[in-house]
Amino acid sequence: MDFPRALRDRRTRLRLSQLDLALRAGTTQRHLSFIESGRSAPGRLMVVRLAESLELPLRERNELLLAAGYAPAYPEGSIDGPELAPVRAAIDRILYGHLPYPALVVDRAGDLVASNSAFGLLTEGAAPELVGPGRNVYRLALHPDGLAPRIRNLSEWGRHILAGLGHLKELRDELAGYVPGPDHSSGQLGFAVPLQLRSSLGDLRLMTTVTTFATAVDVTLAELRLEAFLPADQETADALASAARQTIPAGPAPGQAPGNM
Numbered sequence: 001m002d003f004p005r006a007l008r009d010r011r012t013r014l015r016l017s018q019l020d021l022a023l024r025a026g027t028t029q030r031h032l033s034f035i036e037s038g039r040s041a042p043g044r045l046m047v048v049r050l051a052e053s054l055e056l057p058l059r060e061r062n063e064l065l066l067a068a069g070y071a072p073a074y075p076e077g078s079i080d081g082p083e084l085a086p087v088r089a090a091i092d093r094i095l096y097g098h099l100p101y102p103a104l105v106v107d108r109a110g111d112l113v114a115s116n117s118a119f120g121l122l123t124e125g126a127a128p129e130l131v132g133p134g135r136n137v138y139r140l141a142l143h144p145d146g147l148a149p150r151i152r153n154l155s156e157w158g159r160h161i162l163a164g165l166g167h168l169k170e171l172r173d174e175l176a177g178y179v180p181g182p183d184h185s186s187g188q189l190g191f192a193v194p195l196q197l198r199s200s201l202g203d204l205r206l207m208t209t210v211t212t213f214a215t216a217v218d219v220t221l222a223e224l225r226l227e228a229f230l231p232a233d234q235e236t237a238d239a240l241a242s243a244a245r246q247t248i249p250a251g252p253a254p255g256q257a258p259g260n261m
Helices: 003-013 018-025 029-037 044-053 058-067 082-097 117-121 137-142 154-162 169-176 234-247
Strands: 103-106 112-115 195-199 202-211 225-231
Touching: 003 029, 003 058, 018 029, 018 044, 044 058, 082 103, 082 112, 082 225, 103 117, 117 234, 137 154, 137 169, 154 169, 202 234, 225 234
Parallel strands: none
Antiparallel strands: 103 112, 103 225, 195 202, 202 225
């Protein structure tokens, strides 16, 4: 896709007028109109300013620069590479610090990067080919050989997961086939959709939170998501705390993930 069309598509997707974007980027509507029509070729700095003004993810900012004929501005390191070693060590400590509750880190595609030891409670009985680093956690959650048979509110929880997969159309289409129709009898009117899961500890009710690295300047880091589970009732909190007293290790060594699944 050429740069004028790429810029125009992203602007209209965000429902911004040319004037709105021009004001954000510190230029004029006339200049922006010339850029979008191909009558004016923007400099590299202008492309960066426009991408920042659109608040695009780092991957899309690089794509916009490439479309304009410039080299990407943001590196894309490997989570296991030396350049992101301090990040990996920080992630390991965060995961350990969230115990006795489950927590995991996934990449842009939803593939597992790391998890803590409590995450094993969620994967009990799942087919081995669905579990472990590099496996897709959303497929694990909804596949009939994964968590699905143990999820009491599969319809609600499944739709909650599908709602966040707009950028992964093929995966969303696949997983939608595993989710039953809406359960109008559930009566769920709380502030969040809890995961209601059968486990060896009894029935668990868990809420989720998602954390990202908001100030990241590396594409890989910017796309990581830390998904942490919290007890939605006291019974769940007590069950997880009791199990943890028997299983939590002493602590992670620097750069070593605790309980990777």
